[in-house]
Amino acid sequence: MGYGRMTDREWESIRKIVGSERVSMGESILDLHSKDESFHQRRRPDVVVWPIRTEEISEILKMANEKRIPVTPWGAGTSLEGNPIPVEGGIVLDLQQMNHIHEIRKEDLQVRVEPGVIYKELNKTLSRYGLFFPPDPGASATIGGMIGNNASGIRTIKYGSTKDFVLGMVVVLPSGEVIRVGTNAVKTSSGYDLCRLFVGSEGTLGVVTEVNLRLTGLPAEFMAAVAQFHSIREATDTVFQIMCSGLSPAALEFLDAPTVQVVNQFKKLSLGEKPTLFIEFHGASATGLKEELEMIKEICQENQSFQFDSGIGREERNRLWEARYGVRESIKVNNPGFTPLVIDTAVPISKYSEMVEWGQKVVKKKGLKGYAFGHAGSGNLHMEILGIPEEKAQWQRVREAEEEIVHFALECGGTATGEHGVGIGKKKFMKKEHGKSLALMKQIKKLLDPNGIMNPGKIFD
Ligand SMILES: Cc1cc2nc3c(=O)[nH]c(=O)nc-3n(C[C@H](O)[C@H](O)[C@H](O)COP(=O)(O)OP(=O)(O)OC[C@H]3O[C@@H](n4cnc5c(N)ncnc54)[C@H](O)[C@@H]3O)c2cc1C
CATH class of the missing domain: 3.30.465.10 (Uridine Diphospho-n-acetylenolpyruvylglucosamine Reductase; domain 3)
Structure with missing residues (x-):
């Protein structure tokens, strides 16, 4: 589909709608809106607009639809799959000033x-x-x-x-x-x-x-624990058993040993560098939470956990979660010059151990370096597989590893993306994941957006 291009006339129309202060074609502004947090190729929009009212957005879309100019909404640009990259140029609507x-x-x-x-x-x-x-x-x-x-x-x-x-x-x-x-x-x-x-x-x-x-x-009480294991299988089997036990953790996160290692370095922690689970419970009373943690401890010990620390105070708990949130940054800082390709598969919980094992096997087979972690309790596995996109043969192996890992997740009845969205990166798995219903998705898109102006090149082509 051919798109219309921004000319002085469209620029002037937008300026009339929002005023000159909330529209820019400045180089640095266009650059800031040309990429998210992924490795996907940059693409500048032609113009960035900061609307503050629904009516302004309505006017801009009317004009863009008539002229077939692409429009891409923009939040904070933290996506990991190229979701807000304006791959066809056009207008980026940066919504950060609509913040009331x-x-x-x-x-x-x-x-x-x-x-x-x-x-x-x-x-x-x-x-x-x-x-x-x-x-x-x-x-x-x-x-x-x-x-x-x-x-x-x-x-x-x-x-x-x-x-x-x-x-x-x-x-x-x-x-x-x-x-x-x-x-x-x-x-x-x-x-x-x-x-x-x-x-x-x-x-x-x-x-x-x-x-x-x-x-x-807001829950009245929080309680956290860290459980460590000698093998990944022991840790991931524990996840399955916790989820089947009738307990209701508020967080159940898995980190493999290399991930713990980079987090230790970056966040100045001293966790044993072994497969690890971060676990948290929320509840109304400390007594109830203690009982739940005792049950979790038993499950962990049945799975050969060699270290279970549940006496974690509020400060230590906050440091742990800060460390978990800092995983991506820790990997980046510890591997300068490398670009991570992010895996975001989610599978039914009974398949989680197999999923993690498969991911590790594929990365090893391809001679690559990878980190595995994720929201294990929801069956969500993240892997960051490292490579250098300019080194074509190596990056090809990274892409092949992604294919093998995602296909395995789909064969397990899972999904290519548990939370990051399809964006540009996971489009290639849509056919396999959705089969005939992909055609229905395309019809819905056609019905609502017959000119294909809204964030083109995402989810499917
Ligand atoms: C370090 C790090 C950790 C992350 N961890 C997680 C995680 O644990 N879980 C998770 O889910 N994600 C995670 N992400 C990915 C990302 O933060 C989330 O997907 C987040 O929701 C994106 O929000 P944003 O405001 O940055 O949106 P953007 O990236 O700006 O946009 C996201 C998508 O929404 C569209 N959009 C934005 N605003 C609107 C609107 N008003 N109307 C219609 N469409 C709109 C955009 O066009 C784009 O397609 C992580 C990212 C980073 C960098």
Whole structure:
């Protein structure tokens, strides 16, 4: 499909809609919006706009749709699959100035926000009301970007992912039409679930300009533990058994020995450099949590855990989670000059041990260096496989390793992407993962965006 190009006339129209301060074609601004946190190739947009009102976005989309100019929504640009890279140029709508918390309805456990709100900031504000928004991707992501990718994180095992918290939204369709989807009720059986259609659509179907989120009460008590094992299998089998035990951890994270090693160095920790589980429980009373941790300890010991530390105070616990959030940075700092290709498979929990073993086997077979970690309790495995894209033969082996690992996940009944989205990087697995229903996804895209202007080149071509 041929796209229209930005000329002085379109530039002038945008300037009229938002004023000259909120639009830029400056080199450094275009550069900042040409890449996310992935290795995917940079591509500059022609123009970056910072809208602050739904009506402005509606006007811009009307104009862009008429002229067939690509439009890509932008949150904080922390994606890992090239999701917000404007691969066809055109307009980037940077939503970071739409960052108001409109209304906290404590009595309903709900909040109405604009998409540019950073979730960490939102949680700081909500904590004053005894509330929180649990999905937690670690990076400084916006609510709009989390909706775009259906982000999740360490707490998803207990609380769910972004889609489980979005009750209603205002969306501007590619035609410029503004619609409301969803309800303020926490349950509904009313018609097709359009909210869920937009969550995870990576800005390919419209622009989210307002969101009503369900919240959770802040738990009164937290308790954390670290369990260490001699082998990966012992650690991952423990994950399966914990999940089958009826216990409900709020986090259950796996790190292989090389990951623990880089985290130790980067975060100045002194964990044994062995396969490790970080475990956390949330609850109403310390006594209840202690009982749960005792049961976890027994399961770990049955699986030959040689070290189980549950006497972790608040400060130490915060350091542990900071270390877990710092895994990507730790790998980067310890491997200068290398680029990681990120694996984000998720499989049914019974297959988690096999998935991790397969990943390790493939990386070894290809003569590559890799780190394995992930939200084990949700069956989500991240691997960072290192290579140098300019060294063609080596990078080819990295890509082959990715193929073998993702295909194994799909054969296990899993997915190519548990939380990062499809973006550019995981498009090639869509056919295998979705079969005939991929055609239906394409029809939905065609129906909502017949000119294909919204974030082209993502999810599928
Ligand atoms: C160190 C690190 C750790 C990470 N860990 C995790 C993790 O544990 N879990 C996880 O899920 N992710 C993780 N990520 C990936 C990333 O942080 C998340 O996917 C995050 O939700 C992206 O948010 P963002 O605001 O940066 O969005 P962006 O990257 O800017 O955009 C994401 C997508 O949403 C679309 N979009 C943005 N705003 C809107 C809007 N208002 N309307 C419609 N579409 C929109 C964009 O077009 C794009 O397709 C990690 C990233 C890094 C760098």
